Amino acid sequence: MSDFTIRADAVDVEQIMRQIRGRIRDKRGVDYTEEQIRELAAAKLERFLDPTGVRSDLLEQFRTRPSLPPGFLYQFEDTTLFDSDKPIVRFFRKLLHPFLKLLFNPNVLSTTLHKQAAFNQYVHAHQPLQFELLHNLVLELTRASIEVKNLKMRLESVQSRLEFNERRARALEAVVQYKADARVRGDRRDDSRRDQQPRGEHTRGQGSQGRPPGAPPPRPPQPPAQVRAPQAPQGPQVTPQAAAAAVAFEEPATPGTEPQGGIDPITGGDSLRTRRRRRRRGRRGPGESGAGEGEVRANPDPVDDEGGDNLAPQPSTADSADVASSPRTWNPGAPGLSTDATTSVQLGAESEARLKMGSTSDAEGDNRAPQPSTEPAAVTGSPSTSGPASAGLSEGPTHDVPPGVDSESRQRPDATPDRDDERQ
C-alpha cells in the first residue's frame, strides 16, 4: 500500500477511490462485478458440479419448478370438519357433534390434517430460503474459485520475485566480497584478477561440490603451517608434477583471503559470477588460456575450503571437474600414491602446462590471495612472498606482489614440490 500525495486544496474523493480500486484490482487481478460473477457462476457450475451429476442450470430449474398443485396450501383447524357456509347446517353439525364422537374420534383426523396443512405451509415458506441458500452458495463458490485462481497467480508472481531477489542477493554478495578483498590487496591487480578468477573459481567449485558422497564433514580451516609439518614426510612419495597439481588445486584456505566469487558464501554453490564466467569461458572455447579445467588457484574461501577439503588429510577431490566427478581421489593416508595418484600426476602435468601458458594470470591467481602459507619461499622466489609471513596469516607486503615482479617466477613448476611437501 503506497502513500498518497495530496495537495490540501485538491482532494478529490472519487479520484482517490478510483486509485484505491485500481490498486485493489492490481492486487486481486481482475475485479469482477456482481453480474460477471453471476455469469461465471452459471458457466462454472458445469465444471464444478458435472462430476456429481448436477447440471449448471440447477438454479434455473429450481426457480422454474412446477407450481404447487391446487389446494396444496390449505387451512385446517379443529372446526373445519364441521364448518359450513350455511349457519343452519353449522348449527346442526355442532349439535350432533357429541353423537358423532360416539361413533369415532374426529379429533385425531383433524389434528393430523392440521399438521399436514402446517407442514405444507412450512415447506412452501422455506422453498425461497432454500433457493436463496443454494443461489448464494453457488455465487460464493464461484467467487472463491476466482479468488483461488487469483491467489495462485499471485503466488507464482511472488515466487518468481523471490527467485529473482535471491539471484540478485547472491550477485550483490559476490560483488561485496570482491571489493573487500580488493581493499586488502590493493588495486594494482584488479585487471589481472578478472582473468584469474575463472580458474580459481573452477577449482573452488570443485572443492565445494566435488566431495565424494560419504566423505567426512569438512573441518574448519587451520593454519597451513600446522598442517604441513606432520605431512612433510609424505612428500617424497609424490612426483613433482603430481605435487604441483595437488598443491595447486588444494590450496589451503585462509580466513581473510579473497573469495573469488566462485562459491556463494551463503548457499555454497556457484555464484552468479561463477556461472557468468563459466559461460564466458564456454564462449571462448576450451583451448583458450584461462579455460583449462586443470588450472588451479588458491582457494581462499573458507566456505569453499570446508567443502573442498583443501587442508584436510583425508580423501580430497582432484582438480578438475573430471576428477571431481571421478571417484579417484588422492588419499594422503595411503603410503605413496595410489592409482589415483597417476591420474593426479597426469592432471597435474596438464595443469602445469596450462600454468605456463597463462603464467601471468596463474601467478596472479595464486598470489593475489593473501595466503602466505600457500606461498612457500621456494616457490615464490620473490622476497615479497617469502619470509615469516608465509607461515602466518599476517598481511602486508608479503602478500602483495610488487608490480615489477614477474608473477610467473612465483609459479614455477619446480616450486610446487615444496609446497606439496609442506602440505603433506
Add this chain to the structure above:
Amino acid sequence: VKLAVVVQRYGADINGGAEQHARYVAERLARHHDVEVLTTRARDYVTWADELPAGVEEIHGVPVRRFPVAHQRDVTLFARRQEAVFDRVHSIQDELAWLDAEGPTSPALLRHVRNSRAVYDWFIFFSYRYWHAFHGSRAVPDRALLVPTAERDPAIGLAVFGPVFRGVRALMYNSHEERAMIQHVAQTSEVPGVVVGIGSEVPDEPSAERFRQQFGITAPFAVYVGRIDANKGCAELFDYFERYSRTVRAELHLVLVGKTILPIPKHPRIHHLGFLADEQKFDAMAAADVLLMPSYFESLSMVALEAWAIGKPVLANGKCDVLKGQVIRSGAGLYYENYPEFAEALHAITSARALRRSLGENGRTFFRTHYDWPVIERKYLDMLDRLERDRDTPRAPMDPLPGFFARRRRTLPAAADVAASVPAGAVLA
C-alpha cells in the same frame, strides 16, 4: 411565532439521532421564537414504557410537555405485522396496524395537538415513521412541518406515508439523498423543502492529549462513536478491523464509544470505553486519526458532522447513500463497500498525514458552510418566514385515508420491494 416540536422521546440524556436532532433544533429556535416540546413519557424506544414524569418540565430553557403512551410495544406482534407489510402484499389497514404496533401510541398527545392547533402557529414533527408524526401531521396538516429523518429502509415504501409527505406544509430534509428518495416515493416536488441537517455543539478546544492521558491510549487509533449495534454495521466493522489489524497495519487501534447491545470481540486493539460525556467524546475524536461510520442506514450522521467540525476525516460505509454522498460532496473522507476498500482506504487515511490533514480541513470547511448552527437556524427561520407569507395561499388538503372496505383491500405491494425500487446512490449534483 409559537412553535411546537413534536417528537417521540425527549431529554438531555436521550441520545437517539432524531431525538437529539429535535432537542438541538428546539433549543436553537427557542432563541428566536416561543418553542414548546410535545413528547411522550417514554425513554426506551423499544418498549415506549412510561418512565418520565407526565406534565411540563423545562430542559435547557425549553418547556417540555409529556404525554403517556397508551400501550407498550409488543415485540412479537410488531414483528409479525412488520413482516406482513414489508414482505407481503398487504392493505392500508395492515399498515395502520403496523404503525400502531410500532408506537409510541399516545392518543393524549394526539388529542393535545388536535385541540391546540390554534395555540401553536407551527408544529414541527420529527421522524415520519412513528405514530405521533403520522397522526399528528394528519391532524394539523396545514400547520405541520415534517423533519422526516428517513432512511433507506422498507418503511419508506409504505403507502400510508405518501399523503403525509405530500400534505404537510414543508419538509426539512437532512440530506440530498433523503430528499431524492422521498421525492421518488411520494412525489413531493410541489412541497416546499430544504436540505437542512443539523448542527452540533462542538467545543472550541477538544484535547487529544487529555483523552490519551485519561484512557492511556497512546497508539494511533480509529474511533467509532454511537450505539454499538449490528444494525449500525458494527459487526461488519469488527470483522473488517480484525482482518485489517491482522494483515495490514497491526499498530492501529479501534476505540469504541457508546452503549453496546452487541458482543464486542476480545481483541487487544479494540477498546470499548462505554458511554462518554460530550467533552470526552470530542477529546476522543480529536485524538483519533479517523472516525469510522459503518452504518448502512443513516439519514444524517451527526457524529460524522462532529468529526468534520473538529477537522477529522471520516471513513464511511459507501453502501449508505447519505454517508457516501456527504463524503464525496465534502471531500472530507473516504468510503468503502467491501473489505479490500476498507483496508486500502483506512490505510490511506491513517498512513498519509497530508491526506488526513486535507480531508480534515475539507471537513471543517464543509461543516462551517453547511452545518454550523447559524446556517441551520437561518434555514429554519427562512422556511418559517416563507410559510408565514404563504399562510393564506390555498392548497390542496391532505389525502384522506380510504374508506372501510378500500382500506382492507390487499393490493399494496410489499414495502421492501417499493423501497428497493428507489434509485440508489449518492446525489452529487
